[in-house]
Amino acid sequence: MNIVKKNFMLVLILSITSSLSILNAQSESYTIDGMTFGMSEAKVFQEDYNGPPVVGEYITMAPELKPLDYKGNKHHNIRLDAMVQEIEIAEGERYRAWTFGGVVPGPVVHIREGDTVSFTMKNRSNEEVVITEPINGGAPFMQQASRNNFRDAKPAVMPMPHSMDFHAGTVDAGDKWRTIAPGQSIKFDWVANYPGTYIYHCGTPSVLMHTAMGQHGVVVVDPKDGYETDDQVDKEYVVVQSEYYLKEGVGELLQYDFEAAVNRNPSHVVFNGHQTILHDQPLTAKKGERVRLHFSNNGPSGTSSFHIIGAIFDRVFLEGHPFNEMRGMQTVLLGASQSATIEFIVPEAGHYTLVDHEFADAEKGATGTLLGVK
Amino acid sequence: MKKYISLCMVIGTMFFLSLCSSVQAQKNMVEITGGSYSSILPDTKGEPVSVSPFYLDKYLVSNGDYLKFVEENPEWRKSLVSPLYADKDYLSHWKSDLNPGDGTNARLDQPITHVSWFAASAYARWSVGRLATLHEWEYAAQLLNGNKNGRQLIGNKLIGWFSAVETKNPSSVTEAKIKNSAGVEGLHGIVLEWVQDFNPPLADNQTLDCGTVGRLGSGTDTYDYAATIRYVIRMNMDAKNCTSLFGFRVAYSDMNSHKKENL
Amino acid sequence: MTILKTIIVTLVITVCANLVYAQHSNHNHHESEDLGLQKNHSPLSLHQIDTELTSHRKESLKLSSFTGETVIVVMFYGSCTNVCPILIKDAWRLYSGLTKSAKKNTSVLAVSFDPENDTPEVLHNYAEYEQLNLPDWHFVTASESGIRLLATVLGVQYKKRASGMYDHSNALTIIDDEGNISKQLEGLNKPVDEMVTHIEHISHQ
Numbered sequence: 143m144n145i146v147k148k149n150f151m152l153v154l155i156l157s158i159t160s161s162l163s164i165l166n167a168q169s170e171s172y173t174i175d176g177m178t179f180g181m182s183e184a185k186v187f188q189e190d191y192n193g194p195p196v197v198g199e200y201i202t203m204a205p206e207l208k209p210l211d212y213k214g215n216k217h218h219n220i221r222l223d224a225m226v227q228e229i230e231i232a233e234g235e236r237y238r239a240w241t242f243g244g245v246v247p248g249p250v251v252h253i254r255e256g257d258t259v260s261f262t263m264k265n266r267s268n269e270e271v272v273i274t275e276p277i278n279g280g281a282p283f284m285q286q287a288s289r290n291n292f293r294d295a296k297p298a299v300m301p302m303p304h305s306m307d308f309h310a311g312t313v314d315a316g317d318k319w320r321t322i323a324p325g326q327s328i329k330f331d332w333v334a335n336y337p338g339t340y341i342y343h344c345g346t347p348s349v350l351m352h353t354a355m356g357q358h359g360v361v362v363v364d365p366k367d368g369y370e371t372d373d374q375v376d377k378e379y380v381v382v383q384s385e386y387y388l389k390e391g392v393g394e395l396l397q398y399d400f401e402a403a404v405n406r407n408p409s410h411v412v413f414n415g416h417q418t419i420l421h422d423q424p425l426t427a428k429k430g431e432r433v434r435l436h437f438s439n440n441g442p443s444g445t446s447s448f449h450i451i452g453a454i455f456d457r458v459f460l461e462g463h464p465f466n467e468m469r470g471m472q473t474v475l476l477g478a479s480q481s482a483t484i485e486f487i488v489p490e491a492g493h494y495t496l497v498d499h500e501f502a503d504a505e506k507g508a509t510g511t512l513l514g515v516k
Numbered sequence: 517m518k519k520y521i522s523l524c525m526v527i528g529t530m531f532f533l534s535l536c537s538s539v540q541a542q543k544n545m546v547e548i549t550g551g552s553y554s555s556i557l558p559d560t561k562g563e564p565v566s567v568s569p570f571y572l573d574k575y576l577v578s579n580g581d582y583l584k585f586v587e588e589n590p591e592w593r594k595s596l597v598s599p600l601y602a603d604k605d606y607l608s609h610w611k612s613d614l615n616p617g618d619g620t621n622a623r624l625d626q627p628i629t630h631v632s633w634f635a636a637s638a639y640a641r642w643s644v645g646r647l648a649t650l651h652e653w654e655y656a657a658q659l660l661n662g663n664k665n666g667r668q669l670i671g672n673k674l675i676g677w678f679s680a681v682e683t684k685n686p687s688s689v690t691e692a693k694i695k696n697s698a699g700v701e702g703l704h705g706i707v708l709e710w711v712q713d714f715n716p717p718l719a720d721n722q723t724l725d726c727g728t729v730g731r732l733g734s735g736t737d738t739y740d741y742a743a744t745i746r747y748v749i750r751m752n753m754d755a756k757n758c759t760s761l762f763g764f765r766v767a768y769s770d771m772n773s774h775k776k777e778n779l
Numbered sequence: 780m781t782i783l784k785t786i787i788v789t790l791v792i793t794v795c796a797n798l799v800y801a802q803h804s805n806h807n808h809h810e811s812e813d814l815g816l817q818k819n820h821s822p823l824s825l826h827q828i829d830t831e832l833t834s835h836r837k838e839s840l841k842l843s844s845f846t847g848e849t850v851i852v853v854m855f856y857g858s859c860t861n862v863c864p865i866l867i868k869d870a871w872r873l874y875s876g877l878t879k880s881a882k883k884n885t886s887v888l889a890v891s892f893d894p895e896n897d898t899p900e901v902l903h904n905y906a907e908y909e910q911l912n913l914p915d916w917h918f919v920t921a922s923e924s925g926i927r928l929l930a931t932v933l934g935v936q937y938k939k940r941a942s943g944m945y946d947h948s949n950a951l952t953i954i955d956d957e958g959n960i961s962k963q964l965e966g967l968n969k970p971v972d973e974m975v976t977h978i979e980h981i982s983h984q
Binding site: 559560565566598599600633634637641646650712713715716717719755 | 822823824825827828923924927928931932936937938940941946947948
Binding site: 392 | 675744
C-alpha cells in the first residue's frame with residue numbers, strides 16, 4: 143500500500159513539474175532585471191469601429207494629467223485612432239492636421255512603470271471623425287476636447303498610411319511600429335519598462351512630414367516608487383513643445399511647407415500645439431507651491447532651451463527618470479524627442495513666463511504663462 | 517437626282533463622323549516610347565531601370581467610364597461586389613449601383629475613386645488592357661520635359677499636394693495641372709493610381725523604415741522626395757482598399773485591341 | 780525494480796501527454812493569429828477566382844477544382860536557383876509531415892510566376908527532376924494577369940527584372956476545403972509543425 147502511494151506521489155510531482163516547464167516554454171515573454179520583454183506579434187486587421195477615437199481611463203488633453211489612483215501595476219486598454227482634423231494653431235491660422243485623437247499634440251497618456259498597455263489604433267484618415275461631441279465610453283480626453291474646443295476642431299479626410307511609435311515601449315519596430323493603410327487597424331502590447339515622459343509619433347516615412355503635420359504626443363510613465371518629492375508637489379502639468387512648418391495654402395487654410403521643414407525654418411514654435419493657448423488658458427499655482435512640469439520637446443527637428451522667467455528649477459529629472467536628478471537649473475536643454483520632469487517653487491504671486499530661451503523659437507510662439515496667485 | 521446626292525452626302529458624313537470617333541478613341545491612348553530612368557527603388561542599386569515601349573490611357577478612368585463597366589459587369593456593381601475583391605467603401609461616393617449621383621466627386625468627368633486594385637485590374641482586363649507596371653507608370657510620370665527646374669517645382673507642388681490632398685472634389689480627368697511631355701494627362705496632382713505591382717518585394721537591404729527618405733537619396737531632389745512619399749503610400753495600401761485617394765488608368769502592351777487576354 | 784519501471788513508464792506517458800497538450804494549446808493560442816478569415820464565410824472563398832490553371836500534366840484546373848480538399852499553395856518559378864528549391868522543399872516538409880488520412884484530402888498547388896518559361900512541358904521536367912511528380916502535386920502556369928491576381932489575393936509580392944529573373948516573397952498558404960485562406964507561413968526554411976497541426980485539425984472537421 144505504502145509503495146503504491148509513494149509511486150503515485152512521485153508520478154504526480156513529476157507530471158506537474160514537466161507540464162509547468164512545457165507551458166512556460168510556450169509563453170514568449172521573459173524578464174531581465176525585473177523588466178518584461180518579448181511581446182507577441184502585432185495584429186493588423188479590419189474592424190467595424192465607429193466609437194470614440196480615444197479610449198483609456200488615464201488619457202487627458204495637455205496640460206492636464208490625470209493622477210494614477212491605483213497602487214502597483216495595471217493592464218491598460220488604450221486606443222488612439224489616427225485621423226485628420228482641421229485645427230487652429232494660432233489666432234486666425236488653421237490647417238488640416240494629421241493627428242492622433244484629433245489634436246496636436248496628441249492626447250496625454252498616463253501610466254506607471256511596469257504597466258502593460260494593450261494598444262489599438264484604427265487608421266481613420268479616410269473618414270470624418272468628430273471629437274468635439276461628448277461620446278460614451280471615451281477617455282477623459284473626449285470630454286475635455288468637447289468642453290474646451292479652443293482649436294475649433296473640424297473633421298477632415300486625407301487617406302494616408304500611418305503608424306505608431308511609442309518611445310516608452312521596447313519592441314521590434316518592424317513589427318509593432320508598422321504602417322497600416324487607411325481603414326486598417328493595428329493592435330499590439332507593450333510594457334513600460336522605464337519611467338519618464340516619452341514621445342509617441344507616427345513612424346511612416348517621411349517621418350519629418352508626418353510629425354510636422356501633427357502626429358506626436360507623450361506618454362507620462364510614473365516611476366514605480368515615485369519621486370522623492372512626491373509629497374511636496376502641489377500642481378502637476380504636461381507641456382509639449384513642437385514646431386509647425388506652414389505656408390499659405392488653398393483658400394483660408396495654411397499647408398505644410400516642405401522646404402521650410404527640410405531647412406529647419408519653422409513658421410511657428412508652440413507649447414501644447416497652439417501659439418497662444420498657454421497665455422489664453424494659463425497654468426496656475428499658489429505662491430509657495432511646488433509645481434511639477436513634464437516637459438517634452440517633440441520637435442520634429444528643433445532643440446529647446448527651456449526656462450521659466452523668474453524661477454529656478456529646484457529639481458530636474460532628465461527624461462523623467464528619478465535617477466537622473468539635477469538640482470538648481472536655470473535652463474534645460476532638450477534635443478528633439480527629449481523630455482524632463484521639472485520642479486520649481488512659485489516664489490511670489492505674479493506672472494511667470496515659460497519660454498524656449500532660443501529666442502528665434504520664443505518669438506515664433508514658444509512661450510506660455512503660469513499665473514502665481516496668492 | 518438631287519435627293520440621291522444629298523442622301524449620299526448624309527450617309528457619307530455619318531460614316532466620316534463615326535470614323536472620327538473611332539480615331540478619337542484611339543487618340544485617347546498615348547504611345548510611351550520606352551527608355552530608362554533613375555528609379556528611387558531600382559531593381560539593382562545604382563542602375564537605371566529600362567522600360568519597353570507601351571501605351572497608356574491619356575486620361576484617368578472616369579466615373580462615366582466606370583459606369584459603362586458596371587453596366588456590362590453586374591458582379592462589379594456596388595451592391596454585388598465580392599468581399600474578396602473590395603472593402604466596404606467600394607464606390608461609397610456613388611448613390612447606387614448604376615447611378616453615381618450628385619456627390620462632389622461623383623461627376624461623370626471626375627476620376628473614378630473608391631475602387632480596389634482588384635476592381636481596377638478587372639476594368640483593365642475588360643478594356644482589353646492591363647494596369648501599368650510600377651516602373652512603366654513611374655517612367656511615364658517623370659517625362660517632364662527634361663527641365664531640372666521643372667522637376668524641382670513639380671516635386672514641391674506634389675509634396676504640397678500630399679500634405680493637403682483634397683479628395684472630396686478632385687478636378688476633372690481632363691484638367692492636367694502638371695503637363696507631361698509624352699502627352700499623358702493627370703499623372704500628378706489629381707489622385708494616386710493603382711499599378712500592377714503596387715507593393716513589390718524590396719531587393720536586398722532596401723527597407724522602408726523611418727530612415728528611408730535619406731537612404732533613398734531623395735533628400736536633395738524634391739521630385740524624388742515626392743516620389744518616395746508616393747511609393748510609401750502606394751506600398752502600404754491593401755489590394756482591397758477603396759479610398760478617395762486612389763484611381764487608375766489602363767495600359768496596353770500594343771495597339772492590337774483584338775487580342776483578348778485569357779483569364 | 781518494479782518501482783523503477785513504473786516510474787519510468789509513468790514519466791514517459793506523462794511527458795507524451797504533455798507534449799500532445801502543448802501541441803493542442805499551441806494551436807489554440809495561435810488560432811487567433813490566423814488571417815482572421817472565418818471558415819464559414821464563403822464570400823471570401825478563393826474558389827470564386829476564375830483563373831485557368833494549366834498543370835504539368837496539361838490538365839485544365841481552377842481553384843474550384845479543389846472543392847472539398849485542403850490545398851497547400853506555394854508560388855515559385857523554375858529558373859530560380861537559390862530560393863525556390865528551398866521553398867519547394869518547405870512545401871514538401873509540410874506535405875510529408877501529414878498523417879496518411881490528412882494527406883488523402885490534401886493537394887499541393889505550385890504556381891509559377893513565369894508563364895513565359897515555365898510551360899507545362901518545362902514544369903513537367905521540373906516535377907520529375909524534383910521527384911515531385913506525385914498525384915497530389917500540381918505544378919501550374921496561368922496567364923500573367925491570372926498569376927498576378929492569385930499572388931495578390933495570397934499577399935505574395937513579386938516583380939520581374941529586366942534579366943527575366945523574379946524578385947519575390949515566400950509563403951506557404953493553406954486553403955481549406957471551402958476555399959478560404961486558413962493559415963499562412965511566410966519566409967524560408969521555417970518550422971512547419973504548426974502548419975502540419977493546422978491541416979490535421981481542419982481535415983478532421
